[in-house]
Amino acid sequence: MDKLVAQYPNDVKVVFKNFPLRSHKQANKAALYALAAGRQGKYHEMHNAIMAQFRDLKNNEDLPLQLADEMGLDIQLLQEDMSDPALQQQIYQETNELRSTGLRLAVPKILINGEEWDRKQFPNIEVLVKQLIDKAG
Amino acid sequence: MKSQMKMTLFTLVTLLLIGCNNNEQSLLVLIKEKDLKIEQLKEKNAQILEKIAEKDSELIKLTSKQNPSKSKEPQQATLKDGTKILAYNWEIAPKEIFNIPVGDSYFIGAKDAKVTVIEWMDYQ
Numbered sequence: 210m211d212k213l214v215a216q217y218p219n220d221v222k223v224v225f226k227n228f229p230l231r232s233h234k235q236a237n238k239a240a241l242y243a244l245a246a247g248r249q250g251k252y253h254e255m256h257n258a259i260m261a262q263f264r265d266l267k268n269n270e271d272l273p274l275q276l277a278d279e280m281g282l283d284i285q286l287l288q289e290d291m292s293d294p295a296l297q298q299q300i301y302q303e304t305n306e307l308r309s310t311g312l313r314l315a316v317p318k319i320l321i322n323g324e325e326w327d328r329k330q331f332p333n334i335e336v337l338v339k340q341l342i343d344k345a346g
Numbered sequence: 347m348k349s350q351m352k353m354t355l356f357t358l359v360t361l362l363l364i365g366c367n368n369n370e371q372s373l374l375v376l377i378k379e380k381d382l383k384i385e386q387l388k389e390k391n392a393q394i395l396e397k398i399a400e401k402d403s404e405l406i407k408l409t410s411k412q413n414p415s416k417s418k419e420p421q422q423a424t425l426k427d428g429t430k431i432l433a434y435n436w437e438i439a440p441k442e443i444f445n446i447p448v449g450d451s452y453f454i455g456a457k458d459a460k461v462t463v464i465e466w467m468d469y470q
Contacts, residue, residue, distance in 0.1 A: 210465065214455040222459035226451050226466045233470035240469060244452075252452040259469050266470060299450055307466045310444045313395045320464040322431045323443040324423075331434070338461050341432050344420040345460040 211257070213338060220342045225256060226303035228316045235270040240300050242273035245290035249282050432460075 210223045227244075229236035239259050246255035258276045259266065266272050277287050290296065307318060312325055319326040321334075322341060331337040423433035423443050433443055446464055 210463065211454070213463070217455075217459075217461075219456050220460045222448075222453050222455035222457065222462045224448050224451050224453040224462065224464045226446075226464060227468065228466040229468045230470070233468055236468040236470045243469070247452055253454060256452075263469055302449065303451060303466070306446050306449075310442075310446070312444075313392055315392075316466050316468050318466045320444060320446065322433060322461060323445055324433045325444075334463075337434055338463070341420050341434060341461045344432055 213335060216335065217338065217342060220345075221338060225252075226306060227300045228304050228307050228314070228318070229300065230316065235266045237300065238270050239266055239273055241291050241296050242277070242287070244296045244299060245287045245293075246273070246277060246280070246282060248290050249286065251277075251280055251282060254280055 214221050214223055227240040229240050243252055243255045243259060246252055255273060255276060258280070259273055262272060262276075274284065274287075277284060307314065310325075312318060319334075321337065326334065326337075420432045420434045422430055424430050429445065431443065448462075
């Protein structure tokens with residue numbers, strides 16, 4: 210997704226919404242860490258850092274704390290923000306948005322201009338996005 | 347006599363409490379059974395949706411063979427609130443277009459971009 214935005218910085222917007230699966234026990238906490246990092250202006254950095262090490266998260270649910278430290282975030286503030294109910298509320302809101310579509314609840318789930326990305330028909334998202342940009346003029 | 351009455355009362359209260367406890371346990375069992383049924387139904391539902399998706403995909407392939415010139419052209423589509431957008435799959439297989447707001451969600455790229463990609467994900 211970063212590549213897509215880097216390629217078309219004025220024409221593409223990528224929105225990240227959480228859908229922590231209940232079967233993935235650390236996922237919700239990791240989502241909270243990312244949102245809390247966002248309050249210090251480091252959402253995307255935290256998002257990418259967790260994604261890069263998502264396998265390690267299984268055995269260490271507080272891995273994002275270590276990552277936050279490496280990013281130079283205020284750890285105490287991060288932990289305070291983590292317990293702010295507004296962040297959990299945001300996750301519920303984002304989760305409910307996907308539920309409201311009635312689409313299959315499997316992630317990652319991608320909508321492009323409101324339409325579910327058909328990976329079988331358009332395996333290359335860059336080609337598809339380029340086509341939509343060109344058509345929009 | 348008085349102690350007998352106390353004893354009887356005590357026994358009755360104990361039986362009532364045991365009854366309540368058993369009742370609570372049976373309710374919890376009932377809730378678990380319902381949860382299980384809901385999960386099973388969700389799973390069945392997901393399987394059905396997957397089959398429908400496969401059929402949709404077959405339909406798209408067949409339709410695009412019949413009408414190759416239009417198969418991959420983005421088309422104008424209108425959301426329920428009247429917003430006009432470009433939908434890439436509209437003409438060959440009209441699908442529902444979802445108007446999901448950005449809201450408080452984080453995003454990268456231009457605020458007024460021509461193309462909006464929304465990704466739901468989890469970290470595991």
